[in-house]
Amino acid sequence: MSIVIDNEKRVFTLRTKNTTYQMMADELGGLVHLYYGSAVDGCAMDHLVQRYSMSFAPCPTDIGMLRNYSFDYLPLEYSSWGSGDYRTTAVKVTFPDGSNALDLRYDSHKTFKGKTPLAGLPAVYADEDEAETLEITLKDRFSEVYVVLSYCVLPEFDAIARSVKVINRTGAELVVNSALSAMADFRSDEYDLLTFGGRWARERNMERIPVHNGKIAVESRRGASSHHQNPFIVLCDKTATEDQGCCYGLSFIYSGSFTAFAETDQMDQTRLAIGLNPDNFNWKLDDGETFQTPEAVFVCGTEGFGSMSRNFHKLYREHLCRGKYKHARRPILINNWEATYFKFDEEKLFRIAEQAQKLGVEMLVMDDGWFGKRENDHSGLGDWFVNEQKLKGGLNPLVERINSIGMKFGIWFEPEMISEDSDLYRAHPDWCLHMPGREPLRSRIQLTLDMSRADVRDYLYERLYSILSSANIAYVKWDMNRSMAVVYSMLLPAEKQGEVYHRYILGLYELLERIESAFPDVLFEGCSGGGGRFDPGMLYYHPQIWCSDDSDAIERLEIQYGTSFCYPVSTMGAHVSAVPNHQTGRVTPLNTRGVVAMSGTFGYEMDLGKMTEEEKEEVKVQIETFKKYYDLISYGDYYRLSNPAENHRYTAWEFVSEDKKRALLNYVSVLPQANPAPRIIKLRGLDPDTCYEVEGLKLTGAALMQGGILMPVMSGDHQALQMEIRAL
Ligand code: GLA
DSSP states (O other): OOEEEETTTTEEEEEOSSEEEEEEEOTTOOEEEEEEEEOOTTOOOGGGOOOOOOTTOOOOGGGTTOOOOOTTTSOBSSOBTTSSOOSOOSEEEEOTTSOOOOOEEEEEEEEEESOOOOTTSOOOOOOTTTOEEEEEEEEETTSSEEEEEEEEEEGGGTEEEEEEEEEEOSSSOEEEEEEEEEEEEESOSOEEEEEEEEETTEEEEEEEEEOOBEEEEEEEOSSSOOSSOOSEEEEEETTOOSSSSOEEEEEEEOSSOEEEEEEEOTTSOEEEEEEEOOTTOOEEEOTTOEEEOOEEEEEEETTHHHHHHHHHHHHHHHHTOOSGGGTSOOOOEEEOHHHHTTOOOHHHHHHHHHHHHHHTOOEEEEOSOSBTTOSSTTBOTTOOSBOTTTSTTOHHHHHHHHHHTTOEEEEEEOTTEEOSBSHHHHHOGGGBOOOTTSOOOOBTTBEEBOTTOHHHHHHHHHHHHHHHHTTTOOEEEEOOOOOOOSOOOTTSOGGGGGGHHHHHHHHHHHHHHHHHHHOTTSEEEEOBTTBTTOSHHHHTTOSEEEOOSOOOHHHHHHHHHHHTTTSOGGGEEOOEEOSSOTTTOOOOOHHHHHHHHHTTTOEEESOGGGSOHHHHHHHHHHHHHHHHHHHHHHHSEEEEOSOTTTOSSEEEEEEEOTTSSEEEEEEEEOSOOSSOOOOEEOOOSOOTTSEEEETTEEEEHHIIIIIOEEOOOOOSTTEEEEEEEEEO
């Protein structure tokens, strides 16, 4: 049983394979956090709660004239504004008279097997035998506002999926000013925090910082999860490493603005929380209505970051990604973006496809530029009609030609955007996000469509449906190339303008659901100027996301390393591109570009026809190698063996099959040294007693993990190799 309830003490214990999470409704009904960490079965940890009579701590009147109870310092599960808790609170509402305090107390609870979906929102899914859910209802002491905390325990993954409902039964309307999805107060400040910030083409750089007095917040206000911060943070023991120590990953299944923070308090406790960014968020809740937050997922790694990441990978791969391509092998693709940019016609595309097909590539993806008046990025967005000057005769003849050489065909869209120089804008200037009486802010010379509007979504659905059903299209790249600014919807009344950021995302999810269920065989890849919306919300709709517009193999080492803390390799879009690389100017060997792109969805983004015969032969071998290792890479356990941000000399990582019979070591010697010292890589995740063969050597798993393997000396910059390890 994963949920154990001590009704007498009102202690709720959530148990996963290796962890325990515990909370208690105390005698006043305050929901107090007791414990989170390695499994501690059979004990109520209420002895850890200390009461103080503390100066400046507000006490509720139901404690009588005593002074030793205050939400100012108690470790809480979900704290409310106006309750006497001065830390950052998780929920705030405003009543019609302008008052805005809530004093949330335990009201009731229920448990059930399995997990209920979240209406209109992406979420982890599980069968009745895979999960158990506890719902604790809190009620405001002075009004009929209810807050339902949902904890879905997924024992196999050491995961707890949380979300919150705010219910208004007050008889009047109120405004939800903030409602985070998960919060917990840890009983110490002896922690570090991992964050994953960056910028365009430099996404998800892992940074480790000590939590300190005050608050460390990572946030997006861009209307997208963003390149700049990822909705994922990890609190960890100061001693935690890849394979030791406890860490707590908190991931938000959402694609818009968010906040995530670690805040230490006066009693040296650490509050960890994640949810919708409360900036510019105000949700009007009529009597009888419920506001449902998006879902957040806690995974506790009891054996270091690696154990946490592998659980996130399995959970998101198996219980978040959906559809045909959750398990079907994805086609190896060639994308024309870096090969042609906007300058192509059907002949040029066909030549790229034909050449690639000879080498084993399975799908051509036609990127930006095929529609409307789209010669560059100044115009055309919104006009999703084939540009027949570029593609003579329309889409179908090209697709049929590509299909006739045995290749699939994929296409690029950027549905959420509009160019001012487009027929769509000329017809519907009010369809973009902008404020009355103000000029909008341009970014990449484009504006954002108001996805909260049903008419906008209907137009996009009709256009996407028409294009996708006009030819045999196997793949869609769904792009989004700017951050929102000046966010206002012309259709909503003044008091609902604080809902637009969230309504945009709900509208986007609705459109994705509609179009993807109409085309269940189409593979969708998410993209936002690379990895600007690389988040679990998007993974619910797209099983893969273009990881970064930076396709340089050496830069990708760090980007893919950071991404791997939360996201499975099977979700990371990665391609071999031309050298000198278009983003950095760096020249890397073709083999290295292949090794790095193989730790992702794998494909090419260049004109293979421009390669030498020798290089073409190498591409053929790369494709066969990727196919050979596909299952190991896509479904195997992932081990980070070095941190490329700290170690500039080499990077190593490994995949191990679930049965531990096969492994693949990947190694990039980033910078060579004169007279190099021996470089030994210690493998991980093998069975210590099994005998393995690697490069002609026969060694036990113990020898390979404790002793390691000696890497050959490789001369020249940026060399790479792969080694297969097989059980004998
Ligand atoms: C974004 C994407 C690229 C490419 C261009 C096209 O930047 O990340 O891969 O599709 O848009 O404009």
